[in-house]
Amino acid sequence: MSKFLHLHVGAGYKDIGDPIWQCKQCKAKMWYDERINKDKQTKNPKFSLCCGDGKIQLPILHDAPQPLRQLLFDSRDSQAKKFQQNIRLYNLMFAFTSPGIKVDTSYNTGRGPPTLRIHGQSHHLIGSLLPMPDNSPKFAQLYIYDTENEVNNRLSQYPIKNNVDEDIIIGIKNMLDTHNPYAQKFRMTRDKLDSSAVCDLKLKLISDRQTDGRLYNLPNAFEVAALIVGDEHTSNNRDIIIEKQTGMLQRINELHPAYLPLQYPLLYPHGEDGYRPNILHKHHPHSHATKRNKVTMREYFCYRMQSRDNEAQTILHSRRLFHQWVVDGYCMIESQKLNYRYMEQFYFDGMAICAHVGFPNLFLTLTCNPAWPEIQRQVAKSNLTAHDCPDVVSRVFKMKLNQLMHDLKSGHVFGPILAFVYTIEWQKRGLPHAHILIFLHPSN
Numbered sequence: 001m002s003k004f005l006h007l008h009v010g011a012g013y014k015d016i017g018d019p020i021w022q023c024k025q026c027k028a029k030m031w032y033d034e035r036i037n038k039d040k041q042t043k044n045p046k047f048s049l050c051c052g053d054g055k056i057q058l059p060i061l062h063d064a065p066q067p068l069r070q071l072l073f074d075s076r077d078s079q080a081k082k083f084q085q086n087i088r089l090y091n092l093m094f095a096f097t098s099p100g101i102k103v104d105t106s107y108n109t110g111r112g113p114p115t116l117r118i119h120g121q122s123h124h125l126i127g128s129l130l131p132m133p134d135n136s137p138k139f140a141q142l143y144i145y146d147t148e149n150e151v152n153n154r155l156s157q158y159p160i161k162n163n164v165d166e167d168i169i170i171g172i173k174n175m176l177d178t179h180n181p182y183a184q185k186f187r188m189t190r191d192k193l194d195s196s197a198v199c200d201l202k203l204k205l206i207s208d209r210q211t212d213g214r215l216y217n218l219p220n221a222f223e224v225a226a227l228i229v230g231d232e233h234t235s236n237n238r239d240i241i242i243e244k245q246t247g248m249l250q251r252i253n254e255l256h257p258a259y260l261p262l263q264y265p266l267l268y269p270h271g272e273d274g275y276r277p278n279i280l281h282k283h284h285p286h287s288h289a290t291k292r293n294k295v296t297m298r299e300y301f302c303y304r305m306q307s308r309d310n311e312a313q314t315i316l317h318s319r320r321l322f323h324q325w326v327v328d329g330y331c332m333i334e335s336q337k338l339n340y341r342y343m344e345q346f347y348f349d350g351m352a353i354c355a356h357v358g359f360p361n362l363f364l365t366l367t368c369n370p371a372w373p374e375i376q377r378q379v380a381k382s383n384l385t386a387h388d389c390p391d392v393v394s395r396v397f398k399m400k401l402n403q404l405m406h407d408l409k410s411g412h413v414f415g416p417i418l419a420f421v422y423t424i425e426w427q428k429r430g431l432p433h434a435h436i437l438i439f440l441h442p443s444n
Helices: 068-073 078-085 087-094 139-143 147-156 166-179 181-195 259-263 297-304 320-335 339-357 373-380 390-409
Strands: 201-205 225-229 240-242 362-367 417-426 432-440
Touching: 068 078, 068 166, 078 087, 078 166, 087 166, 087 320, 139 147, 139 181, 147 166, 166 181, 181 201, 181 225, 259 320, 297 320, 320 390, 339 417, 339 432, 362 390, 373 390, 390 417, 390 432
Parallel strands: none
Antiparallel strands: 201 225, 201 240, 362 432, 417 432
């Protein structure tokens, strides 16, 4: 059987197969139904979901250092299992910035799968180098203040001590000190504060990068931050100047390359740059035809959410922390566009269709089933569950929805149709579903 033909599992079920196709441009694993031209059968499909058919190029992510790699991927070790269940807590312990979000915990009270739901706008905050008198250190301050008792200080921030392992904390601390340039720079700041009586020492988190963002994303400690004494006048308004000791919090700009690695040290253990606004598109034959020539936030996250054999799976394998990263990325993307006008335009488009062809005749709902064979086969390869992989669930659901709409538009189900409108929503438990309005032809 040709590998781009649909498989059939049970009566009436159309299986879309597995992501066995590889994008020839970026090596991402793709489903055949995700190809650009879905109306034609081809043995050489092209894909745009991953890299825009070669338009996007980002540096390959390297494997996580030990012990993080073993903690993430070992499905048998009891210590690793506890880490995987509480990975968001461990990441928060070592985060340099506070998440600045209000998490709605009312949806995780039952036996259903965990869901991350937030209120308000997502933003990351960072305080001064040292805590105010009589205050305990938090976030980045834990890398500088009273480091002789660092493990206890990190544990004291969170009352649920039964869910954390002190040996894991020590292992992660040593790993970040060795491999993470931000941790190294904050340690250097600690040493400078301990060895001198400088009153106005500051730390500047540098936003400019001199390297090509398509090829390099592993800055060293001297590229990510600089110690300064006295007044500093920076020419870049995205640079972050961290004062020695104040009670003020600063907001990190979403366009700062450190925005993600400061919040997710376990996903960016080498201090890899997050999104940078000046990454150019890769040169390819059609690059001259487009006016926009820089990678957008959406393109960055689409590229990073793909699975490749030659790239580390740290982000995709981080379970509940992956949920948080995805939600954070969505908030970053939405903050850069006028989402209200975007949704308002869709509303007016729907009203225009009603005004032209009349009221809809049918209302359909398609709900995602996490037990679909395509989802189960894919997540089983990584010893994960469907709830650990919202990217896989969403991609399979979208392909199923495309299949349904193709069948409806063919006229073989309800007869000829004049128009259709649908919207995709997410249930309380995180599964997508689509509401579809069908406008039938009067001949039906």
